[in-house]
Amino acid sequence: MGNSNAAGLVLQASNVSKRVNLGDQTIHILTDVSLSIEAQQSVAIVGSSGSGKTTLLGLLAGLDSPSSGAIDLLGSSLESLDEDERAALRNGKVGFVFQSFHLLPNLTALENVQLALEVVHRSENITERALSALDKVGLSERGNHLPSQLSGGEQQRVALARAIVIGPSLLFADEPTGNLDHGTRDQVCDLLFSLCNEIGCTLVLVTHDSDLASRCDRIFRLDGGRLVS
Amino acid sequence: MxxxxxxxxxxxxxxxFRLLGVALILVSVAITSVSMFSDRVEQGMQARTSAIFGADALVESTRPVRDEIIELAAQFDLQVAQSVSFVSMLGSPEGSQLVGVRAVTDGYPLRGELLLRDSGNPDSNEIATDIPKPRRVWVASQLAVSLDLGKSESTLGKLSFVPDREIMLEPEGGAGMLRLAPRVMMNMSDLASTGLITPASRARFRLMLAGDSDQIAAFGNSVEPTLKSYESWIIADIRQSDVRGTIGRVVSYLRLAVLLSVVLAVVAMALAAQGLWRRQSNxxxxxxxxxxxxxxxxxxxxxxxLVSAIPVALIGIIFGYVAQNMAVNVVTQASGIELPGISLTPLLLVFAVSILAMLAVTLPLLLSLKGVSSIEVLRSRQGDVVGRNRVAVLGVVSLIVCVAFILARDAELAGIVVVGLSIAGLLLWSVLKLLIYAAGKIIKPRSSSIYYALKAISANSSRSAWLACAFGTTVFALVLLGVVCADLFAAWERSVPQDAPNVFLINIQEPDVEEIQKKISQLGAQTTPMFPIIRGRIISLNGQGINADELEDKSAQHRVNHEFNLTELADLPVANTITAGRWFSADESGWSVEEDTAKLLGIEIGDLLGVDIGGLKLEANVTSLRAVRWDTMRPNFFVIGSPGLLEGAPRHYITSVQVNKNINLFINDISRSFSNVSAINLDMLLQRFRSLANQASGAVGAVFVFTLGAALLVLVGVLQGQRSVRLREIALYKTLGARKRRIRRNVLCEFALLGGLSGALGGGLAILSGWILADRIFGFIYHPPWHWLVLTIIGTATLVALCGYASLRKLLDVLPIRLLARL
Structure with missing residues (x-):
């Protein structure tokens, strides 16, 4: 299995829809979304609250299954895979950055970064590699600190280190600056783009932030669950 | 690794995770300490019973024991000794006297001790290391008074003997058992020369056996089918022992305590596991x-x-071992009963239960991981996904049931606890939901803490019901244990009061009754009434003869085949309670039967019961059934006749006396004045019993504290599980401008209300369950301690409020912005 198909596409969605049944009512969260993303591109998915951005990100990353339509991730069709097989596909090739960081509170910054390497069974020089990733985000001195001892910006930088330490082909970011103040936001944005360039990974991010979106190669806009541009 | x-x-x-570990340690400490302790106590009791019996088992016959049986015992490598018991007349210079002769072979007694006193040194008690030498006899105290030990000669049949030692205590009829004729013990080799044993003699021949329990059981299996109708196989069984009453209750209580502690600790584990998974689902x-x-x-x-369960169980085992060793030391010192060494079986049980417990509380949650979708991480509500697995509840419940049955070793006790706890849990849940629903409907908006507390309780009805249910079940377990504990102590107090009689006088002849009473008061002792003793046998029920061979139960056969002591009384004796029918009214003629005997023989109120008293046949209706507390050191009877019913039947009298001064002097005095009267000294037995009861109270109290520890762990587990939700609430209240004082008042009020509610329901149910336990397991007369309920409600409300507040106190001092950052 390669990292992209012949056309250099790492991600392709065709007529993807997501519906949720709430009692008698069916809520259409996404309707017929089609898009394709090439390797090493940076892509922003924007839209107002409730437009389906995060759902689309989850579907593209294989964290959820669409109600209809097909998604092709890193050359594999997701519809034919169960959740464990989708997890195996992501393993070591896909990184994530979340709006609320999702660092494990009982692990130190260093251990949180190490965790990503442990999951992909890269146990050689694990500490050195995790420290190197922390160094890249400027936090090698804070490795022994727990998340509760770090500021929001620092926590997000640790999360970024955790995402890039495995050298992913694809990095998904869900509102990566959503919980940060203006100054910190710029710092994290700069880091996100520079690190992606450095390791040559494709970046797919969901954001409200027009400045952040404008730094991407392409922008997909969602409105009421439909892709409008 | x-x-x-x-x-x-x-x-x-x-x-x-640490909480889970502490709960598991508690599980293993509870099982180790109480299993080992009760195991050792039970084995000690078995040894004591064997000591009273003089053997681990015996073959009893009305004819000489057959050689095949003796050879079979040798094949099984068992220790053997023989005895022949019969009644005869002992001739002495002072005249003739009826005595109970026992001829014994070398090795007698195989178990227990024969305590002797030398003629030369009246103060020296020594344990016999051999049996009487040929042409010598050992005699009971009351005979020793009238005989000149070591000098005068006495005759038994054709042979003359020199009585040379005094028997102070003997197995097979020790101090606690009533024997009519004073004992004379002789060497078996002299028996034939006395000419007293002929094929027509009424004698009891015994082959006494000792060995380990497996050997005894195997021999029993082989010998039993070969026994003739005149032979019987008897095992020294603690269930038939007189020590069972006291120690048996302690063991039952400890088992109940360990059962409840384990249940509570497993609940605490389940709570900790739920909390852990809420954290770990992220x-x-x-x-x-x-x-x-x-x-x-x-x-x-x-x-x-699983791997962490092993060292944790090991820590529990070490603590448990130390705890049980302390308890064993206490019992050994207090009772003088040497307890055997530890067996490894409880250790295996501890490991098995620890791993099972860990598996039961975590596996269902692990399996529910299937339900954790990775998409949840984007939605930040992962915590809600896990912990709804019904399998988890089922797993824990199944484990509790298994543990209950393994630990209790008493299906009835385990059944009562499991069913009681299940009903308590279900009932608590339903009633609380109902009350909370009603509170939500009834309360009117007011700016008071009680209103906000009620509002909070009813708005989160499931959470509140769960909280109160957990607290309520905990209260249920604690109060139940406390109630039973209090009644246990009270029963001991009642059974051995400070003024308990310490000397039994038996075989008092009718003409001597008044003289004896006078003598007793002259000697400054206090006596209970004189009970007439009439030997009789049950022969018919409702006009139909009872054939022992048709009865399936061996105890029932024994009761019909053998004579036992009857009496006639106008008043219901102390420590007897009427359980059916009514006590005799004036001029009424009838029987009052002990309830277990009635059950054994199928006797009911109104039945016509026929009794044979030395050829005199008497019939009367059964007018009442009685529950009898046998461990009261007073004369007790299976069958009592109404006054005058047994008129004309040959009788002698029995009484118990409380002697405050020198007991030996009193016994000597009575024996000299009334040579036929046998006096039995119970003082040593009473002192031992009192000391045992006192020390056992301490052990029971310690176990109660242990259960309290488990209960507190449940409380901490529940509160810890609530922390994240409470954090959210407090953050919100603070953000909306609520003052610290107000939040504190609301929290205290809510927890106090929940605690009070749990206390009322859990405590009430426990008192009702105590009723069942007291009746079925412990055999108490139960007085529901309703004042406990009030104390329980106040206590639980206070404890839950304070613990609840303590668990959240730190959150109240944190700035709202910091609280929000933690969400």
């Missing part, structure tokens, strides 16, 4: 995002939990 340790250390940082969702498979996550956690 390195990876395992790293993951294990990471888990150790979580409060919930981790799981993240790991799924990062590409870890379901199977590898489950395996990883399972290893951590």
């Amino acid at each position: 390195k990876l395992f340790f790293r993951d294990f250390l990471r888990q150790l940082r979580l409060t919930e 981790e799981v969702a993240l790991l799924r995002c990062l590409g870890k498979s379901h199977a590898s996550i489950v395996t990883n956690y399972l290893w951590i939990y």
Whole structure:
């Protein structure tokens, strides 16, 4: 299995829809979304609250299954895979950055970064590699600190280190600056783009932030669950 | 291994994981200490019973024991001794006297001790190391007074003997048992020369046996089918022992305590596991995002939990071993009963239960991981996903049931506890939901803490019902134990009061009754009434003869085949309670039968019961059934006749006396004045019993504290599980401008209300359950301690309010912005 198909596409969605049944009512969260993303591109998915951005990100990353339509991730069709097989596909090739960081509170910054390497069974020089990733985000001195001892910006930088330490082909970011103040936001944005360039990974991010979106190669806009541009 | 340790250390940082460990330690301490202790006590009791019996088992016959049986015993490598018992006349210079002769072979007694006193030194008691030499006899105290030990000669049949030692205590009829004729013990080799034993003699021949329990059981299996109708196989069984009453209750109580402690500790484990998974579901969702498979996550956690259960159980075993050793020392010192060494069986049980407990509380949660979708990590509500698995509840419940039956070793006790706890839990849940619903409807908006507390309770009805249900079940367990504990102590107090009689006078002839009473008051002792003793046998029921061979139960056969003591009384004796019918009214003629005997023989109120008293046949209706407390050191009877019913039947009298001064002097005085009267000194037995009861109270109290520890752990577990939700609430209240004082008042009020409610329901149910336990397991006369309920409600409300407040106190002092950052 390669990292992209012949056309250099790492991600392709065709007529993807997501519906949720709430009692008698069916809520259409996404309707017929089609898009394709090439390797090493940076892509922003924007839209107002409730437009389906995060759902689309989850579907593209294989964290959820669409109600209809097909998604092709890193050359594999997701519809034919169960959740464990989708997890195996992501393993070591896909990184994530979340709006609320999702660092494990009982692990130190260093251990949180190490965790990503442990999951992909890269146990050689694990500490050195995790420290190197922390160094890249400027936090090698804070490795022994727990998340509760770090500021929001620092926590997000640790999360970024955790995402890039495995050298992913694809990095998904869900509102990566959503919980940060203006100054910190710029710092994290700069880091996100520079690190992606450095390791040559494709970046797919969901954001409200027009400045952040404008730094991407392409922008997909969602409105009421439909892709409008 | 390195990876395992790293993951294990990471888990150790979580409060919930540590709580899980502490709860598991408590489980293993509870099982180790109480299983080992009750095991050793039970084995000690068995040894004591064997000592009273003089053997571990025996073959009893009305004819000489057959050689085949003796050879079979040799094949099984058992220790053997023989005895022949019969009644005869002992001739002495002072005249003739009826005595109970026992001829014994070398090795007698195989178990227990024969305590002797030398003629030369009246103060020296020594344990016999051999049997009487040929042409010598040992005699009971009351005979020793009238005979000149070591000098005068006495005759038994054709042979003359020199009585040379005094028997102070003997097995097979020790101090606690009533024997009519004073004992004379002789060497078996002299028996034939006396010419007293002929084929027509009424004698009891016994082959006494000792060995380990497996050998005895195997021999029993082989010999029993070969026994003739005149032979019987008897095992020294603690269930038939007179020590059972006291120690048996302690063991039952300890088992109940350990059962409830384990149940509470397992509940605490389940709570901790739920809390742990609420925290760890974040981790799981993240790991799924990062590409870890379901199977590898489950395996990883399972290893951590199971492997960590082993050292944790080991810690529990060490603590438990120390605790039971202390308890054993106490019992040994108090009772003089040497307890045997520990067996390894409880240790295996501890490991098995610890691993099972860990599996039961974590596996269902691990399996529910299937339900954790990695998408949840994007939605930040992972915590809600886990913990709804019904299998989890089922797993814990099944474990509790298994543990209950393994630990209790008493299906009835385990059944009552399991059913009681299940009903308590269900009932508490339903009633609380109803009350909370009603409170939500009734309360009117007011700016008071009670209103806000009620509002909070009814708005989160499931959470509140769950909280109160957990507290209520805990209160149920504690109050139940406390109620039974209090009644246990009270029963001991009642059974051996300070003024308990310490000397039994038996074989008092009718003409001597008044003289004896006078003599007793002259000697400054106090006596209970004189009970007439009439020997009789049950022969018919409702006009139909009872044939022992048709009865299936051996005890029932024994009761019909053998004579026993009857009496006639106008007043219901102390320590007897009427359970059916009514006590005799004036001029009424009838029988009052002990309830177990009635059950054994199928006797009911109104039945016509026929009794044979030495050829005199009497019939009367059964007018009442009685429950009898046998351990009261007073004369008790299976069958009592109404006054005058047994008129004309040959009788003698029995009484018990409380002697405050020198007992030996009193016994000597009575024996000199009334040579036929046998006096039995119970003082040593009473002192031992009192000391045992006192020390056992201490042990029971310690176990109660242990259960209290388990209960507090449940409380901490519940509160810890609530912390994240409370954090959200407090953050919100603070953000909306509520003052610290107000939040504190609301929290205190809510927890106090929940605590009070749990206390009322849990306590009420416990008192009702105590009723059943007291009646069925412990055999008490139960007085529901309703004042406990009030104390329980106040106590639980206060404790829950304070613990609840303490668990949240730190959150109240944190700035709202910091609280929000933690969400």
